[in-house]
Amino acid sequence: MAQINTSSNSSDSVGTKFLALISRVFIAVVIPLIAFAVIYAGFIFLRDSNAPKWLIALVAIVWGVGGVGLLFWVFNGIVERLPDKWTQRLQPFVFAGPAIAILIWYLALPTARTFWLSLLDRNGTEFIGIQNYVAIFTERLMREAFRNNLMWIIFGSTFSVAAGLLIAVLADRSKWERVSKSLIFLPMAISFVGAGVIWNFMYESRPIDVPQIGLLNAIVVAFGGSPKAWFAWTDIIPWNNLFLIVIVIWLQTGYSMVLFSAALKGIPNELLEAARVDGATEIRIFFGIMIPYIRGTLITVWTTVVIFTLKIFDVVWVMTGGQFGTEVIATQFYRQSFVARNSGFGSAIAIILLIAVIPVMIYNLRQFREQEAF
Amino acid sequence: MGAxxxxxxxxxxxxxxxxxxxxxxxIPTLGIFVSSFRTRGDIQASGWWTVLPHKAWETTATLSPTDLGLDPNGVMNVEGVTGTFEELRQGVQSGDTRVIWIGNKRLGRIEVQKQKWAVNWEFTLENYQQVLSGKAIQFTNADGTVETIPGDNMVGAFLNSLAVAIPATIIPIxxxxxxxxxFAWMRFPGRRILFIMVVALLVVPLQIALVPILRDYNTLQLNGTFLxxxxxxxxxxxxxxxxxxxNYISTLPRETLESAFIDGASHFTIFMRLILPLSVPALASFAIFQFLWVWNDYLIALIFLGGNPETKVIxxxxADIVGSRxxxxxxxxxxxxxxxxxxxxxxxxxxxYFVRGLMAGSVKG
Known part of the structure; x- marks a missing residue:
């Protein structure tokens, strides 16, 4: 009954107007109450229930997704029932408000809070100025982490960008383009923990007198060498880091390949044909035409991979836990913040990571300002 | 012709x-894929590539040293091969035949082996059963001892991952x-500055938020919960x-929206009936990203789910199995x-859609 009245808004008699008002109030109050009750019931169920695992998972999914939808619907309903002027004023905040609130809670405020924590001692109680930052640049493990991260950035980004570009160029000329690109792209769907297992198995090392089950050592032994511990090979520190970096190159090359592949397809064919008619070699075409043409993509990909390797964590944590001289900034951050419980030191490391990406942030903002459309 | x-x-x-x-x-992925179907004994004894045809030694005859009247303390001559006991223990090769002494000096036997093509094709689903179930499994070793190995309950972790990943994909979208x-179709105060905030936050590393958010979660008791x-x-x-x-929604044709407004549709109706269906390609490409990202995430789970074994994700x-076994x-x-x-x-x-998302993509913090 209530629905019928609200949907017909062109009624003249006082009676129907009154009825409409009553039903409006009714809807504006009762429906939100029901919605909140449903959401609360779901919350209690998930907190206290001993139901089978699959049922809990199912309820969680329905509750989580449905709950958010319901909240939007209810708040929009309330705002739309206000006078038109207020609807117009408030509706944008119903739409954009949750996103802004979450971004402020999860990213904007924590930046300030982490900065403040980085000036405090390990328990976050006493102000100690820049001592944490001094420690960062003097402590042995942190120096090791900076060195390793530099290796990650240099080798990781160079090789995955170069390999991606090479594969994109090769695949562009092959009739096996689709299949080969899919297969090289595939590792992007694999988690770092999974990739850790995959590569641990590749690197598996056995004593020399039993059969090797790791492919790499099997090859080494077949050629008469002795099995190596690869990433745990402490004699060659810091170069053992390369065996971890290989994993990320393996994961990330697909990304740069896809972007380069698309960029290469954008080069006008006439340009390439003209160069070939003039007798330019493929190598000259590559450096003289292709590279300049895809410069923008090259920069984007490079930046992305650099930022990515800057924050590298999972691979190192799962493979070595930072042992054998493989500590990186993000593992140090984790160790200090959550293992050693030194929130001041950990926060200072996080701030260093933030400072490292600020140039990219400024670049993004500049790009955005140039788009006059906003 | 030459060209x-x-x-x-x-x-x-x-x-x-x-x-x-x-x-x-x-090859790296193939290696674990093949190995996951091999028996525990096989994986430990030979490389996974031995599922491919390869030359392996196969015993063609077993001889008894005492029957042959050999003296294990001197140089022996068996099947056209000569060697001391120590050499025969390692196996002595001559042509395509290898003679090998198995066991000790007194009770050992001699095997004559030839190289033949072989494949190690003993496959099993037991590994999956064991890792998926929560039940302990009895395992009999080659030497007859019995080990009890706790199950890994990956089914539970899989369901937890679903319960985390599906809402964590749809809610942000x-x-x-x-x-x-x-931002695209409404005018409100602070619109520009708020969007600049969004752009600035694109590359902020999430490490910056972990310590403060963990504190909030401790206060709100959100630690270890799906929420x-x-x-x-x-x-x-x-x-x-x-x-x-x-970027996607702001480029949708203005006329479509305006005609809907003229028909008296509210923002909410337009959004639900018009914008969402039109944006499916963009929604899908972000959804795939976010889903893969959440499913594969380890760091955030480690920090916010760490203390609760009930909600551990996959x-x-x-990583637990890597650490303990x-x-x-x-x-x-x-x-x-x-x-x-x-x-x-x-x-x-x-x-x-995934590729399209990559192209439109930017750098995630």
Whole structure:
């Protein structure tokens, strides 16, 4: 009954107007109450229930997704029932408000809070100025982490960008383009923990007198060498880091390949044909035409991979836990913040990571300002 | 003629190089895939590549040293091979025959072996059963001892991952789509500065937020809950989602929306009936990203779910096995493959959208 009245808004008699008002109030109050009750019931169920695992998972999914939808619907309903002027004023905040609130809670405020924590001692109680930052640049493990991260950035980004570009160029000329690109792209769907297992198995090392089950050592032994511990090979520190970096190159090359592949397809064919008619070699075409043409993509990909390797964590944590001289900034951050419980030191490391990406942030903002459309 | 054969040669080189790289990229995954179906004993005894045809020694005759009247303390001559006991213990080869002494001097036997083509094709599903179930499993070793190995309950972890990943994919998309619509089609005070905030937050490393948010979660008792995980993944994915969806939604044709307004539709109706259906490609490409990202995430789960074994997600469970039983390759390979199966399905069925998302993409913090 209530629905019928609200949907017909062109009624003249006082009676129907009154009825409409009553039903409006009714809807504006009762429906939100029901919605909140449903959401609360779901919350209690998930907190206290001993139901089978699959049922809990199912309820969680329905509750989580449905709950958010319901909240939007209810708040929009309330705002739309206000006078038109207020609807117009408030509706944008119903739409954009949750996103802004979450971004402020999860990213904007924590930046300030982490900065403040980085000036405090390990328990976050006493102000100690820049001592944490001094420690960062003097402590042995942190120096090791900076060195390793530099290796990650240099080798990781160079090789995955170069390999991606090479594969994109090769695949562009092959009739096996689709299949080969899919297969090289595939590792992007694999988690770092999974990739850790995959590569641990590749690197598996056995004593020399039993059969090797790791492919790499099997090859080494077949050629008469002795099995190596690869990433745990402490004699060659810091170069053992390369065996971890290989994993990320393996994961990330697909990304740069896809972007380069698309960029290469954008080069006008006439340009390439003209160069070939003039007798330019493929190598000259590559450096003289292709590279300049895809410069923008090259920069984007490079930046992305650099930022990515800057924050590298999972691979190192799962493979070595930072042992054998493989500590990186993000593992140090984790160790200090959550293992050693030194929130001041950990926060200072996080701030260093933030400072490292600020140039990219400024670049993004500049790009955005140039788009006059906003 | 010369040019065309030159071209064919070039083609061949290109295809060969490509094949080489593809093999290089595929072999690591293939290794664990094959191994996950091999028996525990086989994995420990031989490389996974022995499922391919290879030459292996096969015993053709077993002889008794006493019957042959050999003196183990001197140089012996068996089947055209000579050697001392120590040499025969290692195996002595002559032509395509190898003679090997098995066992000790007094009771040992001599085997005559020839190299034959062989494949190790003893496959099993037991690894998967063991790693998936929560029940303990009795395992009989080659030497007859019985070990009890606790199950890894990956089914539970898989369900937890679903319960984390599905809402943590849909919630940020819904919230970001509403926000993107507001930024694109509504006028409100602070619109520009708020969007600049979104752009600035695109590359902020999430490490910056972990310590303060963990404190908040301790206060709000959100630690170890699905809700906490959804909110965290929403928070860390939202800037990119809003940015990408804004780029898409703001380019939708203005006339379509205006005619809907003239028909008296509200913003909410337009959003639900018009914008969402029109934005499916953009929504899908971000959804795939976010889903893979959440499913494969380890760091956020480690921090916000760490204390609660009930809600452990699949990456944490796998990392646990790596930590506690790093040499049980029959479990690790099966476990790794279980974590990969869903992302791989999503990836292969929706690759088109995934690539499109990459192209539109930016850098996630």
């Amino acid at each position: 065309s054969s030159q071209r064919r040669l070039n083609m061949l080189i290109v295809n060969f190089a490509l094949l080489f790289i593809v093999l290089l990229w595929t 819904l919230i970001a789509a509403f926000a993107a619509y507001a 906490g995980m959804w909110l965290a993944h929403t928070g860390f994915g939202l800037a990119l989602a809003t940015y990408l969806l804004y 990456t944490m469970r796998l 790093g040499n049980d390759w029959h479990l690790l390979t099966a476990g790794a493959f279980i974590t990969m199966i869903l992302p791989l399905i999503v990836f292969f069925s929706l690759q088109r």
